Amino acid sequence: MTLSILKDEQGLEIGKVVVFDDLTLIVNAQRAAAWTEVARRIAHEIKNPLTPIRLSAERILRKFGGQIQDPAFRESTEMIVKQVNHLKNLVNEFSQFARLPQTRPVRGSIHKTIDEVLMIFRHSHVNAHFEYNPGQGVPEFRFDPDQMRRVFVNLVDNSLGACHSDPQNPPIRIQFRTKYEPVMKVLRIYVTDNGPGIPATDLQKVFDPYFSTKESGTGLGLAIVKKIVEDHNGIIRAFGNEPRGTKMVIEIPVSDIDFKKHT
Ligand SMILES: Nc1ncnc2c1ncn2[C@@H]1O[C@H](COP(=O)(O)OP(=O)(O)OP(=O)(O)O)[C@@H](O)[C@H]1O
Ligand SMILES: [Mg+2]
Structure with missing residues (x-):
């Protein structure tokens, strides 16, 4: 932040200009x-x-x-x-x-990647309920399917871990939802669970490397997730879910210009 004082010809203060830089x-x-x-x-x-x-x-x-x-x-x-x-x-x-591998984007369907991940978890966690609500008109776009798979696997892993350690122990529900904003050309991916949630004070910290509340956690899962999403020019944020649990929101730009640049 920089502050400048404005003075008139007599040197009397007539106002201040404050400039905020977002760093x-x-x-x-x-x-x-x-x-x-x-x-x-x-x-x-x-x-x-x-x-x-x-x-x-x-x-x-x-x-x-x-x-x-x-x-x-x-x-x-x-x-x-x-x-x-x-x-x-x-x-x-x-x-x-x-050294995460270089992102290798190919044109494809994010539905397919989400479906593949959920299929694996449905087989390995028969007691949890996995749901996917694909949004209308989500276009194909360029992304790295292997890396996005890692993103989803990490998120589901965390959700399952949180739900399993939940003393309230409700039936586990993990939901994926996608929504395409055609005007902004942005794809939103929501991953929600009904676990104990993340304390408000930790919502930002969970993406920091080595932040973990687990005894054997590396705390690198979400740092890797964040890096992959950023490599796709996207952002990820954590919120509380209603009525309880965690909501992870990924926003990825789906841009025609990008398709051309990469091909
Ligand atoms: N869905 C969730 N519900 C509740 N807490 C979560 C959830 N996802 C992440 N967290 C919190 O964020 C922390 C960081 O997650 P991250 O995936 O980066 O590391 P980790 O899961 O602890 O370790 P690792 O991924 O190596 O097993 C977790 O320890 C947990 O406290
Ligand atoms: Mg993890």
Whole structure:
């Protein structure tokens, strides 16, 4: 914000001009860049010693497992191997976040991508109710189907996680809805659940890398989601759902000019 004082010829104050600059985009980009660098470095530093640690533990187990009868020996070495594998997965997530593959947009139907994702979850979570209300006149447009699939999988994963940890435990309902705004050429995708919801103070933070309220969460899920949506020139925001739960809203521009630029 800059403030200038307006004075007349006698030097008397006659007013003030206040100019506000919206730095949100710049600040967001700087934060993302800083986190990407941190993620890349941590991934690199942690990854190197993991394989030798695991191989050594396996070797100890192979070499002395037969001689040492104390069950603590086997339990402890197996625990090392298990935890190292867990760390490795975590590091892979870090690396994925640090270098998400280049977006490869192809012209296609977002309905198809949503249907595919819901099909997988319907099979794996038969007790949850998944619903999809496709909007009228949603056109085909250029997007990266693999990356958008990751977006939807992450959102559904979060919804299921939230619903499963919900002490109120109502029947799980996860709903997708799309709506096309022809004037603005914007596609809105709503993903809602009836879980415990996100506290109002956390609604912005959930997209920050490493923000997680879960014991074993990396907190990278929604950061990756946000990055993919932004790579599609879109935005994602979190709201409370009525009467309860979470509502994620994605807005993606569907532009003819973009189609031509990419082809
Ligand atoms: N649908 C939801 N309902 C309630 N809370 C949510 C929902 N989606 C996200 N959150 C909150 O946002 C946090 C961040 O989500 P994010 O996907 O980034 O990481 P995570 O799910 O904790 O970890 P990971 O994705 O690695 O498993 C979650 O820990 C949870 O507190
Ligand atoms: Mg998640």
